[in-house]
Amino acid sequence: MIAPEPAPPFHIPPIVTYAVPFFVLTIIIEMIWVRVTRKGRYQVTDSFSSLAMGFGNQIVGTLFGAAFVLAAYYWVYQHRLFTLQWTAPVMVACFFAEDLAYYWFHRIAHERRFFWASHVIHHSSQHYNLTTALRQTWTGAIGFNFIFWLPLLYLGFPPPMVLMFSSISLVYQYWIHTELIGRMWAPFEWVMNTPSHHRVHHATNARYLDANYAGVLIIWDRLFGTFVAEDDKEKPRYGIISQLGTFNPFRIAFHEWAGIWRDVTRAKSLREVFGYLIGPPGWSPDGSRKTSASIKAAWARQQAAAVPAE
Numbered sequence: 001m002i003a004p005e006p007a008p009p010f011h012i013p014p015i016v017t018y019a020v021p022f023f024v025l026t027i028i029i030e031m032i033w034v035r036v037t038r039k040g041r042y043q044v045t046d047s048f049s050s051l052a053m054g055f056g057n058q059i060v061g062t063l064f065g066a067a068f069v070l071a072a073y074y075w076v077y078q079h080r081l082f083t084l085q086w087t088a089p090v091m092v093a094c095f096f097a098e099d100l101a102y103y104w105f106h107r108i109a110h111e112r113r114f115f116w117a118s119h120v121i122h123h124s125s126q127h128y129n130l131t132t133a134l135r136q137t138w139t140g141a142i143g144f145n146f147i148f149w150l151p152l153l154y155l156g157f158p159p160p161m162v163l164m165f166s167s168i169s170l171v172y173q174y175w176i177h178t179e180l181i182g183r184m185w186a187p188f189e190w191v192m193n194t195p196s197h198h199r200v201h202h203a204t205n206a207r208y209l210d211a212n213y214a215g216v217l218i219i220w221d222r223l224f225g226t227f228v229a230e231d232d233k234e235k236p237r238y239g240i241i242s243q244l245g246t247f248n249p250f251r252i253a254f255h256e257w258a259g260i261w262r263d264v265t266r267a268k269s270l271r272e273v274f275g276y277l278i279g280p281p282g283w284s285p286d287g288s289r290k291t292s293a294s295i296k297a298a299w300a301r302q303q304a305a306a307v308p309a310e
Contacts, residue, residue: 003083008160015167023174027130033180040129040179045247047131052249053121054134065141072146073159082156094157098149098165102215105148107226110210110292116281117256118143124252126239128202133177138253169215173198183230193218196230203236206299209292241282241290256281 034040084090109119118137125132137143152162176198183189183196193214201212211228212221221227230236244255263276268285275283282291 002078002080005077005158006083006085008086008158012160012164015164015171019171019174023130023134026175030130030178030180034129041127042129042131043127046125046127047129049247049249049252050125050131050135053138053252054136056138056249056253057136057140060138061141068141069146070159072150073153073162076150076153077156077159080154080156084156084158086158086161090157091161094152094161095165095168096217097152097155097157098162099169099215099217100220101149101152102166102169103213103220103224105145106213106215107224108148109145110213111280112278113256113260113281113283114277115143115145117260118145120240120256120281121252123202123238123240124244126237126243128177128179128199128236128238130174130177132202133174135252139257172216177202189218190222191217191219197221197227199236200228200230202238204239204241205234205237206295207231207234208236209296241292241295 030040031042034042084094105115106119109115118139121137122132122135125135137145140146149162149166153159173193176193176195178195179199181195184194188194189196193212193216197212197214197218200208203209208228211226212218213226214221218227244252246252260276264273267273267276272285275285280291280293282289282294287294
């Protein structure tokens with residue numbers, strides 16, 4: 001018989017909701033700072049699109065996504081291996097476990113097209129400022145993004161604890177979406193995700209592709225070999241490989257799903273169907289489309305060719 005779910009010893013506030021005034025205030029401050037100093041970039045239509053995507057994310061989450069995810073969380077939790085209490089060691093372990101789960105979600109969301117279809121929204125802006133942090137997907141729940149956190153529930157971490165640390169991670173990642181903060185104190189940069197690290201993640205430069213998937217801790221990228229440092233000699237260029245060229249929130253939200261549908265319905269074999277669904281973004285049967293791997297390989301060859309022979 002499974003022990004009853006332990007109740008948290010304190011009230012857990014709606015962390016993201018409480019952070020909204022901070023988001024608004026800091027966006028206004030950043031806009032003013034950019035206008036005065038001419039450092040960083042803002043574009044009204046782009047920022048409006050990002051805010052619309054963030055608003056839509058909250059609406060969809062409230063009407064559908066949250067209930068679906070919670071149902072999955074509690075169903076798995078009913079079959080948990082252990083009943084972990086709200087103690088300091090368990091909460092510390094949950095923080096690290098949640099951050100590791102986020103790393104693998106984030107990495108696979110870049111490596112597999114089905115998950116990329118939801119995540120690409122966050123990368124679709126060609127600007128990098130605090131409003132970009134709010135450019136969030138509308139299809140995360142139906143895209144099954146939550147499955148990467150289910151092992152934590154199976155181990156026995158209470159759903160409210162996992163959700164609490166997920167919310168803390170989301171709020172933490174807000175402030176790193178800026179060009180106004182350069183490199184920080186070296187020990188902090190080595191352990192934590194920072195604006196410098198996350199600018200690399202949002203960049204489309206071949207040097208920077210598919211790197212720095214961290215949520216809160218950059219140590220996972222260092223551990224799993226996906227860390228790339230920002231190079232002062234190469235300024236990041238933002239967006240996606242094939243830029244959308246639109247500020248329409250509905251096209252931003254669904255363009256990659258529409259692309260998957262077109263490709264799958266024209267596929268000539270089951271292999272092609274699976275390739276279009278779970279292959280890397282840009283996969284094609286004949287290799288004619290660009291993927292991150294092919295772009296980085298071409299860049300590496302250019303770098304090697306540029307090295308003078310001894």
